[in-house]
């Protein structure tokens with residue numbers, strides 16, 4: 001009996017559609033939490049890689065899915081990652097390799113031993129087929145630098161690897177949820193400081209607090225920059241024009257007075273009295289002496305932050321102050337977001 005190259009069923013649940021067409025069902029492996037990796041079809045999108053938890057978010061009848069970074073809209077099955085495409089191809093190739101091997105054995109009458117003897121008592125010939133081992137199929141790569149976020153609108157449980165703006169299922173603007181999740185990472189670091197002080201000492205505690213302060217400022221800056229990029233992209237003719245305007249903003253979002261200047265001069269926003277700008281400024285200013293002056297305060301710092309204390313005394317930021325700063329960063333980001341993107 002001649003064997004066909006591909007037989008229905010098997011691990012890929014092959015279906016013969018007729019006319020030499022087959023359909024294979026390949027289950028893409030999930031990570032330990034049941035998440036499946038997705039990738040933006042726009043190859044220019046960065047990082048473009050995310051994950052969704054199956055069974056959360058929009059279930060059934062979903063027409064479109066979205067990239068959480070650039071809001072690229074496409075059918076839900078258009079977000080396979082290159083790694084998954086490679087994995088699917090590898091699995092199919094393995095099936096075909098096995099099919100070719102089996103067909104060759106059949107055609108040559110080799111049977112399951114892969115050997116056949118020909119000839120008589122005088123001359124004998126042995127033919128054997130040695131297959132190289134079927135290649136091991138490598139599962140898709142997993143990334144551990146991740147942040148999990150549940151969409152407040154559609155409940156999709158999704159994982160992103162950068163500051164994202166959109167929900168991957170419903171396409172809603174969930175930027176502030178993403179920012180809150182990232183601020184919570186720093187908050188959990190602050191929550192661990194007592195344990196680390198007991199285990200590692202006071203200097204480690206001080207360094208941890210400095211790092212958490214730096215993180216808070218970086219997050220504020222990254223969030224403001226992301227919003228500025230999006231706002232400018234809706235107004236500038238080209239990506240180059242957007243980047244050149246962002247370049248002019250530079251690192252102004254690391255300073256509260258300069259941030260207020262940008263908000264008013266570039267975005268045309270009115271002052272936002274509900275945002276605790278003064279408290280933000282006092283905390284932001286603490287990082288200068290702490291980070292760059294070995295924890296020793298200078299006069300310039302005192303003038304800028306209007307803090308009490310004498311020059312030369314060590315300026316400490318406390319865990320409570322960092323937690324308040326994290327709250328204030330979220331308030332400020334939320335307020336600016338509402339003003340810049342009111343329809344969201």
Ligand SMILES: [Zn+2]
Pocket residue numbers: 040041042045046048067068069070071072
């Ligand atoms: Zn994208």
Ligand SMILES: [Zn+2]
Pocket residue numbers: 057151152153154155156167168169170171172
């Ligand atoms: Zn959603």
